Amino acid sequence: DIQMTQSPSTLSASVGDRVTITCRASLSISDWLAWYQQKPGKAPKLLIYKASSLHFGVPSRFRGSGFGTEFTLTISSLQPDDFATYYCQQYNSYSEYTFGQGTKLEIQ
Amino acid sequence: QVQLQESGPGLVKPSRTLSLTCTVSGGSISDGGGYYWTWFRQHPGKGPEWVGYIYYGGNSYYSPSLKSRLTIFIDTSRNQFSLKLTSVTAADTAIYYCARVESDGYLAYWGQGTLVTVSS
Numbered sequence: 001d002i003q004m005t006q007s008p009s010t011l012s013a014s015v016g017d018r019v020t021i022t023c024r025a026s027l028s029i030s031d032w033l034a035w036y037q038q039k040p041g042k043a044p045k046l047l048i049y050k051a052s053s054l055h056f057g058v059p060s061r062f063r064g065s066g067f068g069t070e071f072t073l074t075i076s077s078l079q080p081d082d083f084a085t086y087y088c089q090q091y092n093s094y095s096e097y098t099f100g101q102g103t104k105l106e107i108q
Numbered sequence: 109q110v111q112l113q114e115s116g117p118g119l120v121k122p123s124r125t126l127s128l129t130c131t132v133s134g135g136s137i138s139d140g141g142g143y144y145w146t147w148f149r150q151h152p153g154k155g156p157e158w159v160g161y162i163y164y165g166g167n168s169y170y171s172p173s174l175k176s177r178l179t180i181f182i183d184t185s186r187n188q189f190s191l192k193l194t195s196v197t198a199a200d201t202a203i204y205y206c207a208r209v210e211s212d213g214y215l216a217y218w219g220q221g222t223l224v225t226v227s228s
Contacts, residue, residue, distance in 0.1 A: 032213060043207075043220055044205075046216050049214040049216075050214075087155050097213070097215075
């Protein structure tokens with residue numbers, strides 16, 4: 001099984017800050033990685049797919065990068081609506097889809 | 109715009125069978141297009157856990173940890189796919205989501221989720 005590890009688990013920041021979340025895969029997954037945003041009581045919302053492709057309608061302040069085993073999600077200038085939990089997900093293999101444990105982005 | 113909606117009992121007794129249905133609207137489940145139809149579940153404070161998926165032609169694949177108790181099937185006439193999980197325990201208490209897997213493997217469309225509690 002491929003394990004996905006995110007860091008940090010919690011991140012405190014202010015509106016306007018630039019923040020970066022890291023996701024590491026236990027095996028190489030090429031660029032088969034997606035990022036999601038989840039708010040309480042809601043389903044995950046796709047932000048980024050194929051490591052760096054911005055999903056339709058997602059603001060350009062969200063940027064994904066990485067390849068192989070290390071990936072990052074950067075939010076360039078935090079907006080009030082961005083405070084949520086973020087998950088990475090690998091889809092390297094059609095036999096499993098694995099999410100990270102999440103990074104909670106809190107208002108400082 | 110594709111929309112998915114889960115339905116089913118919110119409370120299931122231990123050792124019984126958990127049954128959920130996902131109704132798809134805004135597109136046909138049998139359009140093909142390389143899409144898979146999938147179930148995830150999420151325990152409090154955890155990331156989503158993949159349960160299994162099915163293709164419109166009927167091919168399915170299940171999480172190894174659930175495989176012995178799980179069946180996912182598809183009803184193209186109703187534009188629905190369903191999950192049955194037998195012999196449930198408290199560990200199966202979670203929010204269950206249905207979603208569409210794009211041909212690349214990411215998940216662009218999700219249902220709103222439904223909480224299933226296993227309790228007597």
